[in-house]
Amino acid sequence: MNKSILATAALAASAATALAADLPSLKAPPPVYVPPPVIWTGFYVGLNAGYNFSNNNTNLVTSAPLLPGAGIFTWALSANAGLPAQNNGFIGGGQAGYNWQFARNFLVGVEADIQGVAASGGSQTALTAVPFAATVFFTTYDARRNLDYLGTVRGRVGFLFTPTLLIYGTGGLAYGGIRNDLGLFQFSTIAPFGVGASSSSDTRVGWTAGGGVEWMFWPNWSAKVEYLYYDLGRVTNAFALIRVPPGIGLYAATQSADRFNGNIVRAGINYHFNWGPAPILASY
Template sequence: MNILRLSALASASLLALGVVGAQAADLTYEPAPAPVVEAAPAAFNWTGFYLGVHAGAAITDFDYSSPFVAGTASDDNTGFLGGVQAGYNWQFDNIVIGAQTDFAYTSAKISDGGFENKLEWLGSTTARVGYAFDNLLVYGKGGVAYGSSKITTPVGDDSKWHTGWTAGVGAEYAFTQNITGLVEYNYVDLGSQDYFDNAVSADITSNVIKAGLNYKF
């Protein structure tokens, strides 16, 4: 009797093990999905040609002297400035060097008793040297400055081109791979020119503060 019970118990155990094994075999193993690794954004490269626009203020000093009048006279005015720029940059590791030309209309002028002197146009051709913190560039610049000035009096007008020098500092930030924004300060010394057959000499300097946008190709 005990032998029959043991045999029945063993048979039932083997049958249960077979069912459990079959169920386990039906289960499939699905590995966990691999984590998604996002690629780091590419570092911004400043090398290339760019075109842009700018606007700001020209805080301009006008100084005068004449061989016919003792002493000097001076006045100043803050006018609007707006124009365009074009240039090219070369990047070497974090160092960025470049060349740029800009040209702008200005409204800076002084007037008194029928006398008016207006700085009509202002431009420069400069070299730039900067340090890039990825998409942020800080730089210094310097070069040649030029501008058109017109003096108007009750007895006549005279216009001259002035040529001098400029130096400045600025910062430029890349919003995308193509669009950058800048803020900049420049000191401009246009030197002196003689007007009305050397009757009066005008010396013009300006502190220019501007902001702009560039499109980098």
């Protein structure tokens, strides 16, 4: 009798266990990871590096005689020349700006940057020859130019192709520190004749325009690739040619005219402070 009761109880317990295994679990599912919102609005700072390709310009040297006489006239005109001028080099620095995201997937902002230019010096030597009577007049040139630093203050207008990918255009003011030096020496097959030189160092102001792509690859962090064209205008230096050895003093008025413009291709990384509110956007 007791054995029968124990067997019945064991069978009932086994059936209850099997029934409980078939019931749905009441355990809560693991929480779903929700990434933080992508916030473009706010201040940011960053670093950049790239390369500066200056345009293939010409340093124009023009000269006019200050005294009468066929020889002086020829000496002065023989100083006229066009010297190739370039400034290529690595460029790197920092930037800071502010973005404002609006109207679902549009963005406007302002950015300022400044960069140093490495190996930016361009130099050119040349020799010209002009026949006169029974001799030949020669002029040698030593032209040097440097772009020491370059900065911009620009507006930006962009479109968010996805919440994390920005395509933008940009443009505004450009400024840079330039140096421009030219020296020339005139001589003939008989004797040396004259010399002249000019030198200038200045901060030039011009304009810039370009565009780029920026990707918010991590909360608060973005990377960008950017192209800019800049133009700092034309630099003109006036000087005089002087007779060597002394005898007739100044014999020609001369000037050099050189343009500083070019192209920048660079990459950068930005840290965003995300001080703005998270955008309320429709799904993309």
